[in-house]
Structures are given as structure tokens and as C-alpha cells.
Amino acid sequence: MGLNEIYMTLFDDMVEWLIPAALAILKECKQMVEPSPMYQYKxxxxxxxxxxxxxKTFNQVWFQQTFLFCFAWAYGSALTVNGQKHFDTLIRKILYGSNEEYPRPKYFSLNRGQMFPEKLSLMDYRFDEVENWWTWQKSTDDPTAPANVFPERAIISELIVPTKESGQITYWQEFCINKSYPMLVIGPTGTGKSAVIISNLNALPKNTNLVNIVNFSARTSAQLKLFSYYSNFGSSFATAIAEIHSNTKIGSSTTLFGMP
Known part of the structure; x- marks a missing residue:
């Protein structure tokens, strides 16, 4: 990736403008977990x-829109529903130039019509990579969204009805799989996280993917699972786990998403 001086200046200006603002706003918002600033920037x-x-090739409008989309999901993905609403309200004021503490950079050129639509919150829209914003559920006007077609002989209990949340999980799960990034999806019990993820995994081509699913109860703690493994595999397993924990920064490479 090589950016010319104009794009590098624009990038630096937007980073110095929006990221300090986001970190300040997040202190006022309820989050399901609290990632570190370094992790969020990563x-x-x-x-x-x-x-x-x-x-590879793009214009300044696309560059700024893509920045906003990535920014919203990096800094807002772990927020609760109320946290997302509060974050949305304050970030929009900054984007619209209504916050004197965080003035718009000189080269930021997007108008309201080019930013996140105002009907819903930032997290309710995805960028289609051709300068348009769409909701996560398929729209008849959206040429980039996959068609929702149920097989004729589908088992009703195995069908996933498309929702905003299933669209978000599917989009980012595909991203993480393609980039070989670990992915952590968090949220309340019974919101369909596992069902959507397993459905997507089972739909992967069998000739290039091997899916290994380990189920845990919502009541299963990390300590209980380690005890179970220790009971089955003995002290050699405990030694291996200790070595892993001493040499690994847990979560340092994981991509985190919250489903409030």
C-alpha cells in the first residue's frame, strides 16, 4: 500500500481529529468490554x-467514507445499544462541525449526504465500497447484498432469518476468515450469535475448509473447562497451558465484535 502526500495528510488529519474524540466519548458510553486504545487502533x-x-485506486470521497466505516466499527463495536446511541449522537456533532473542541480538518470534504445516513445510527450501516451506504439487511435497491434464498427442502429449524445482527456477523466473519484473523463475538445469551456463526461455517466449501466446533454452555467458565481438560489429560496439559499463558498476550490478535 502506497499513499501519496495528499492522502497521507488527509489520513493523519482524520486520525488526529476523530480518534482522540472517540476515546473521550467512549468514557461516557457503556461497553460490553473495554478494549485498550492500542487494540482499537489496531x-x-x-x-x-x-x-x-x-x-488500489480510489478518490478522496471513497477514502474518507472508508475511513469512517472502519473507524465506526473499530471504536464502536463493543458498545451496548444505549452506548451506540450516545456514541452516534456525539460523533455526528463532530463530523458535522458542531463541536468546537474537535474542529473539522481543512481537507475533510464530505458533506452530510456522503456520510452515514441520519435515519439510523452509525453501526446500522455498511459501506458498499462504491460510495453508498446500506443497512445491514438486504435492500431491493442494493446490488451488492447477497440474495436471501431459502432452499426448497430446507429444514425450518435450521433456517437463519436475515436480520441486522446476522448481516453484521456474516460480513465480518467472512472478513476475518479471508484474512485469517481470530474473531470474538460477544453479547447476551440467546441472541443468535452461535447459530449464525455455525451456519456460516457450515456453508463454507468443504474441499477447502475443515470446521471443528466445540460447544460450551453459557454457564461454562474458563476455570471449569481447564479443570475438565486437566482431569482428562493430566499434568502434561496443565504444563502446556501454563507455558502458553506465560508466552501469549491473550486477545492481542483477536478481532472483537459485540452484538448488543
């Missing part, structure tokens, strides 16, 4: 670099 960088590498 997520943002992963997303943004992916789109830049994918497209």
Missing part, C-alpha cells in the same frame, strides 16, 4: 488497510 488499521489493498 482493529481500525486492519480494516482500513484491507480496503486500501483491495481497491
Amino acid at each position: 482493529m481500525f488499521s486492519r480494516f482500513f488497510i484491507h480496503f486500501l489493498d483491495k481497491h
